[in-house]
Amino acid sequence: MSKKNAFVKFEKVDKSYDGKLLVVKDLNLDIAEGEFITMLGPSGSGKTTCLMMLAGFETPTNGEIFLDSNPISNIPPHKRGIGMVFQNYALFPHMTVYENLAFPLKVRKISKDDIDKKVDKALSMVSLSGFENRMPGQLSGGQQQRVAVARALVFDPAVVLMDEPLGALDKNLRESMQYEIKHIHESIGVTVVYVTHDQSEALTMSNRIAVFNDGKVQQLSSPDKLYEEPENSFVAEFIGENNRFDGEVLDVSNGVCKVKIGQSEILANPISVKSKGEKTKVSIRPERALINPKDKMDNNQKGKIEEVIYHGDHTRVRINLLGNSDFILKVPNSSQNLDIKLGNDISIGWNSQDARALDPK
Numbered sequence: 001m002s003k004k005n006a007f008v009k010f011e012k013v014d015k016s017y018d019g020k021l022l023v024v025k026d027l028n029l030d031i032a033e034g035e036f037i038t039m040l041g042p043s044g045s046g047k048t049t050c051l052m053m054l055a056g057f058e059t060p061t062n063g064e065i066f067l068d069s070n071p072i073s074n075i076p077p078h079k080r081g082i083g084m085v086f087q088n089y090a091l092f093p094h095m096t097v098y099e100n101l102a103f104p105l106k107v108r109k110i111s112k113d114d115i116d117k118k119v120d121k122a123l124s125m126v127s128l129s130g131f132e133n134r135m136p137g138q139l140s141g142g143q144q145q146r147v148a149v150a151r152a153l154v155f156d157p158a159v160v161l162m163d164e165p166l167g168a169l170d171k172n173l174r175e176s177m178q179y180e181i182k183h184i185h186e187s188i189g190v191t192v193v194y195v196t197h198d199q200s201e202a203l204t205m206s207n208r209i210a211v212f213n214d215g216k217v218q219q220l221s222s223p224d225k226l227y228e229e230p231e232n233s234f235v236a237e238f239i240g241e242n243n244r245f246d247g248e249v250l251d252v253s254n255g256v257c258k259v260k261i262g263q264s265e266i267l268a269n270p271i272s273v274k275s276k277g278e279k280t281k282v283s284i285r286p287e288r289a290l291i292n293p294k295d296k297m298d299n300n301q302k303g304k305i306e307e308v309i310y311h312g313d314h315t316r317v318r319i320n321l322l323g324n325s326d327f328i329l330k331v332p333n334s335s336q337n338l339d340i341k342l343g344n345d346i347s348i349g350w351n352s353q354d355a356r357a358l359d360p361k
Contacts, residue, residue: 005032005033006030006031006032006066007031007032007033007034007035007067007068007158007159007191008029008030008031008054008065008066008067008159008191008193009029009030009031009065009066010027010028010029010030010050010054010063010065011028011063011064011065011066012026012027012028012062012063012064013026013027013028013050013053013060013062013063013064013065014026014027014060014061014062014063015046015049015050015053015058015060015061015215016061022061022215023044023046023049023215024046024049024050024053024060024215025046025214025215025216026063026216027046027050027063027215027216027217029050029210029217029220031191031193032191033191034189034190034191035191035192035207035208036182036185036191036192036194036205036206036207037192037193037194037206037207037208037209037210038193038194038195038196038201038202038205038206038208038209038210039051039193039194039195039196039210039212040195040196040197040199040202040209040210040211040212040238041197041211041212041213041238042197042213042238043197045212045213045214045215046212046214046215046216047195047197047210047212048163048164048195050195050212051161051163051193051195053065053073054082054159054161054193055077055080055082055084055161056072056075056076056077056080056082057077059073060073067080067081067082067158067159068158078107080158081155081157081158081159082157082158082159082160082161083151083152083153083155083157083159083160083161084152084160084161084162084163085145085148085149085152085160085161085162085163085165086148086163086164086165087163087164087165087166087167087168088168090148091136091144091147091148091151092136093135093136093137094135095135095136096132096133096134096135097123097128097131097132097133097134097135097136097139097147098119098132098133100136100147100151101118101119101122101123101147101150101151101154102115102119103151104151104154104155105118105119105154105155108155110155118154118155118156119132119154121154122150122151122153122154123150125150125153125184125187125188126146126147126149126150126180126184127146127180128143128146128147128150131143131147141168141169141170141173142169142173142176142177145165145166145168145169145177146177146180148165149165149181149184153184153188153190157190158190158191159190159191159192159193160190160191160192160193161192161193161194161195162181162192162193162194162195163195164195164196164197165177165181165194166178166196166198166201167196167198174201175204178201178204178205179204181205182204182205185205194206199238199239199240202223203223203226203227203239203240204223206223207222208220208221208222208223209221209222209223209226211226211234211235211238211239213234213238218231218232218234218235219231219232219235226239227239227240227285228285229356230283230356230358231271231272231358232272232358232359232361233281233283233358233359233360233361234361236281236283236356236358237283240285241285241286241328241330242283242284242285242286243283243284243285243286243289243324243326243327243328244281244282244283244284244324245259245261245266245281245282245284245322245323245324246261246279246280246281246360247259247260247261247266247279247280247281247282247357248260248277248278248279248280249270249273249275249276249277249278249279249280249357250265250276251276252270252273252274252275252276255269255270256268256269256270256298256352257269257270257273257280257357259280259282259357261282261322261323262322262323264301264322266282266299266301266322266352266355267298267299267352267355268280268282268352268355268356268357269352269353269354269355269356269357270357271356271357271358272357272358272359273357273358278360279360280357280358280359280360281357281358281359281360281361282355282356282357282358283355283356283358284350284354284355284356285354286316286328286329286330287329287330288350288351288354288355289327289329289348289349289350289354290348290349290350291317291329291331291340291346291347291348292339292346292347293347293349296349297349297350297351298350298351298352299349299350299351299352299355300347300348300349301321301322301347301348301349302321302345302346302347302348303319303320303321303322303327303345303346303347303348304319304320304343304344304345304346305317305318305319305340305341305342305343305344305345305346306318306319306320306325306342307342308340308341308342310333311330312333313332313333314330314331314332314333315330315331315333315340316328316329316330316331317329317330317331317340319346319348321348327348329348
């Protein structure tokens with residue numbers, strides 16, 4: 001992404017709370033106008049700290065954050081033109097829905113007529129027209145979260161920040177709200193920076209995902225690339241389900257490497273390895289390996305079925321393969337009649353390009 005179209009820019013940003021330990025390390029991140037970018041990572045990885053620095057609730061220890069080319073580290077939160085949605089909704093319980101939405105507009109000295117129009121527009125955006133006079137306590141969790149989203153959008157902010165906004169909702173409601181927020185973003189085109197530790201949420205909603213670990217961005221990619229082409233072991237493990245083997249590189253040539261795993265050898269795609277003798281972790285997604293493949297594949301190994309679990313649209317099969325007793329396969333429950341029974345010996349195949357030889361961490 002070229003520098004001139006970075007709408008939000010983190011430049012060499014460090015953050016320490018105690019002057020010793022850096023919770024964010026040398027962060028360089030460009031976010032385009034209108035983009036939906038998710039900061040994803042485990043607890044303590046630095047993602048929420050980045051969001052809080054962008055909001056103005058925290059100050060970078062080093063470096064600078066730019067919004068539309070302007071440095072903002074010295075601008076107070078309420079003057080940054082940024083909307084916020086929190087996990088706990090943060091609605092004023094003693095105010096009606098209308099008053100909650102009108103509040104950020106009154107602070108900005110907007111006229112009563114314009115406030116009415118903007119509140120109407122924001123409520124229709126989240127399908128809550130007619131709820132103006134309700135109190136937050138009279139709304140369901142999902143409705144309260146919609147009001148919180150509407151309040152973040154009502155003053156036409158430059159950027160909307162969302163910090164684990166769906167964490168308190170039950171599974172079905174959370175999934176429907178994911179699509180709702182995604183559709184709102186698509187219809188109004190506001191820049192959204194979203195924080196979550198839920199990888200399926202990140203994959204569903206984002207244009208790009210920044211995977212954080214240990215205060216650094218491990219990979220910044222589109223959801224499909226992040227899943228299909230992880231650049232290191234952490235990303236492969238953190239995004240989606242992943243099978244892994246620890247091995248040693250025997251040879252690298254013509255874009256393929258030979259890896260020794262126990263007494264066996266497999267062929268893999270050399271992502272992070274360059275030469276013979278290197279240790280590696282080989283990553284294979286469950287849906288990339290096939291049971292009893294009809295066509296010849298680069299890798300064919302014998303395994304034993306340890307567990308079979310029916311999941312509706314697919315069956316999850318756990319296999320003991322090359323010394324890994326947790327090798328997972330996802331087999332679509334279509335008409336194919338595979339002999340998937342507990343204790344059976346079976347043949348497993350996969351292509352070398354689907355086995356990624358990554359760093360050994």
